[in-house]
Amino acid sequence: MGSDFHYHPNGWVGNTPWWKDAVFYQVYPASFKDSNGDGWGDIPGLISKIDYLHHLGVDVVWLSPMFESPQKDMGYDISDYQAVYARYGTLQDVDQLIQSCHSRGMKLILDLVVNHTSDQHPWFKESRSSKTNPKRDWYIWKPPRYDSAGNRFPPTNWRSYFAGSTWTWDEHTQEYYLNLYGPFQPDLNWENPECRAAIYDVAMRFWLDRGVDGFRIDTVNKYSKRTDFPDAPITCPDAQHQPAPEMWCNGPRIHEFIHEMQTEVLTPYRAVSVGELSNTPLPSQVLPYVSAAARELDMVFEFSLIRLGTGDLFHGKYMYRPFPLSALKRHVATWQTFIEGTDGWHTVFCENHDNGRAVSRFGNDGTPELWEASAKTIALWQATLTGTLFLYQGQEIGMRNMPASWSIDEYKDVESMGFYNEAVQSGDQKRVEATLHGLRILARDHSRLPFQWNDSANAGFTSEGAVPWMRVHDGYRELNAAKQLQDPESVLGFYGKMLRIRKQYRDIFIHGTFKLLAPEDEFLFMYVKESDVRVGPGSENVRRKALVVMNFSSIPQKCPAIDVALRCRKGEARLLVDTLRIGDPALGGELRPWEGRVYLNFEP
Structure with missing residues (x-):
């Protein structure tokens, strides 16, 4: 890693790709800012808040799907890759967003959802129109199976992510089509070269030609399925459909497909790529995707840490499993050391649109004092880790999960409701209660509540009198961006401070090596970050180090x-940053509840 840098009196310089040092910020457009009072966030609303993001220290906006869609899975069911869903705005609004970002030295990336489309996409309508249609093979169709009594069954016993079978019966053509998610999300057939070429042209070049700077690539390791379509092993004897991620994750041609995407599209446009890499928990599995020599993806999201607490992804996902701090630390250490000695790269994140809020999962939101302290310590933790940092909207103000008092009626997400309904249908009341408990911690809906901008009606997300698409959090009057903007020691103020420190000491925090201390301690999270760069003249130069300690x-x-x-032993050590407010006395060698500190140590 040190080869990327050399020291100059005016700062750290080198040939590092820009995206390694950048701060990415994910915007979930339905919930960010509504500009026209219809209760649904939109692109003009986002444009109105670009300066807020710029002043925070954001370099890249990642905009979640805003494409034309029936919205059965909040835009991850696309019916037209080249159109904007009307409630989000227009193509001209996207052009204005690109210009607003670029004029401030920021970049914009979009979500690329090309494992599947909506069943309302023209491609699929053609594909299902007849078995001889030229686009029939653009999706994955299979004939049924029958038992000895003549009963019809799907081609395999695979279970989908949203409950039920991965296969949906089409009465018109008398075959099943594959859908790893909902029946309304048929999977594209990446084995078909014409289909891949259309994806590259219609879903990628169209937007890159308009000035978009790259993509977050949804479900990036699921494009290559096993084409022999065997049944999955019976791992859940009481279930009709069986988990089968090994049938579609990291499949036989996946690296060929991703390399082709890079060669055909991403490299010519110098577009940044970050892939969503699920069910891939081993560094040896991840490295082929992010090795610079392999020329596939710039970086990926690996989900071991963010899925702590979840149950089985296919049966009982929302059966919450408490975990010790040592488990979290092991995952962090694995992926912080992953890139050492390799040509790969890593991402840093603890929130996104598919998970509960970090302060409610990894911190403590039980009292205002513990909420603020733990939100700041989470900020310090994330900002001192090696890799590219990704923030999710509202993380920077410490937004919480929805209140536990809210009923199941407030949950909107198709996945959450699928698991809840499955529990209800089981007739097992304990399973229903356990699922509800898990949903209150882990559900995707928590991250999708409207952004809390101020203490006016509807938290300033939409106009007074409008009905927001999701209920606004009850605590918005106390927890909102406007209030925190007036307080430099707020959670928001601390995030801004940490982003500045992260870049000032980029050789340590963005690119430095990681050494975990006291891995089995269940209260203290401590590590040393060390730069590969030496500072100082001649034999006096030293490696820059930082000690991070968090309660x-x-x-x-x-x-x-x-x-x-x-x-x-030598040199100097000083406190670089502490999560305490000014006036709160430090306790020397003792950390207050949820306190975090960073010591900078120039030691020969």
């Missing part, structure tokens, strides 16, 4: 590592 608990903790840092 991930709600009681004070003695922290011997602090005394060690302050007794460094």
